[in-house]
Amino acid sequence: MDTITHTLFGLALYGAVDKKQMDRKYKAAYLLTMVGASQIPDIDVISQLWDTEGLYQMWHRGLTHSVFLTPVWALLFYLLCLLIFKINDVKLFLLAWLAVFIHVTSDLFNAWGTGYIEPFSNIRLSFGTIPIVDFVIWVIIGIAFIFSKRNKLKAPHYFKLAWVFITLHFVIQSAQGYWIYNQYDKNYKQVALSASFVPWSYTVITKNEDTVTLFQDGLFREKKEVYVLHSNESADLNTLFTQVPKAKTLYEWSPFVVLVDDDNRLGLYDPRFYRNGQSFLFEYMEKKSEK
Template identity: 75%
Template sequence: MDTITHTLFGLSLYGAVDKKDMDKNTKGAYLLTAVGASQIPDIDVISRLWDTEGLYQMWHRGITHSIFLTPVWALLFFLLSLFLFKVKDKKLFLLGWLAVFIHDTSDLFNAWGTGYLEPFSNIRITFGTIPIVDLVFWIIIGTAFIFSKRNKLKSPYYFKMAWAFLLLHVIVQSTQGFLIYKQYDQQYDQIALSAGFIPWNYSVIAKKEDKVTIFNDNLFSEKEIQYVLQSNESADLDKLFSQRKEAKTLYEWSPFVVLVDDDEKLGLYDPRFYRNGQSFLFEFIEKNTER
């Protein structure tokens, strides 16, 4: 998910806590833990500063998003609360653990994927049933915020209800995505799903031999072909990988890629992010500048 959504998740966790008997320091500790732990896995973005091998694509959402690291992050915020606010409350550890778990698990549902099982597996798990920016999440949380301002005594109740609706939204979206995925399962060699910004709409990226077809599909209308892409499966990628290290990382990171080998370029791109004639995850070298 995007940074705003993760922040809203943290604020919603904080909103669901009954704080009527808390002092200022305790409230500060809970706010820090709920919001901070909801953001901490994305600290991996700083790896760009020392990435000289083109590995950032693999590092981002890698080990910091591992389910096995969640209690470590929770312990960090428990200790920060003790150090900064002098608050020692085991519920802070549980809150931090829940916040990190929600961050890591929610990231599984969009097309980018997550190293959820690192360091035991470097497979990027991705369901593709929720868009990276999901306005439905924002609307649900925003509605809870409005109601909580009207009746502060019932604020925790409204945010708990918001969490119930958030979970329901994920279940409905993912169930529909799974049913659509199964419709293509026997017809193509490889399939990937990418949820659209409009709820209940999905891009289905299907590869058979050297052709990749991108469909727009939902359960309530006929599927539409958006793009048909040709992959040059015979392309020799050794020169690309030697000159453009990011290309090898992308090749290993993506479920499958489209290979480009024409008079101008040698490269590859992830078709899940193909929009308006190009993918923003495209690594290539110009043939007229090859050495």
């Protein structure tokens, strides 16, 4: 999910906590814990500062998003509250753990995926059933916020109800995505799913041999072929991997890629992010023209 959504998750968790008996110091500790823990796995973005081998694609949403690291992040915020606010409350640890778990688990549902079971496996788990920016979640939390302002005594109730609707949204979207995925899986060697910003609508990316086809599909919409891409499967990628290390990382990171080998460029891109004639995950090298 995007940074705004993770922040909203943290605020929604904070809103679901009954704070009637809390003083300002306790409220500040809970707010820091909920929002901070909802963001902390994305601290891996700083790895760009020392990435000299083109490995950032694997580092981002990698080990920091491992489900096995969630209690470690939770302990960090528990200790921060103990140090800064002098508050020793086990609920802070448990809620921080929940916040981090929600972050790394919700990211599983995006096309980008996560290293959810690192360090035991570096495989990228991705369901592709929820868009990275999901406005449905924003609306649900926004409605809960409006109602909480109208009746502050029932604020935790409204936010708990929001979490029920968010969970239902994930379940319904993913169930539909799973059903659609299975319609293609038996006809293509490789299939990937990428949820659209429009609810209950998906891009299905398929590959057979050297042909990659993208479809728009959904339970309540007609299937439509939108792109047919050619992948030059005979391309020799050794030179590319030597000169552009990011290309090798992308090759290992993506479920499958489209290979480009023409008169001008040698490269590869992830077709899940193909929009308007290009993919923003495209690594290539320019070929030297012969004179």
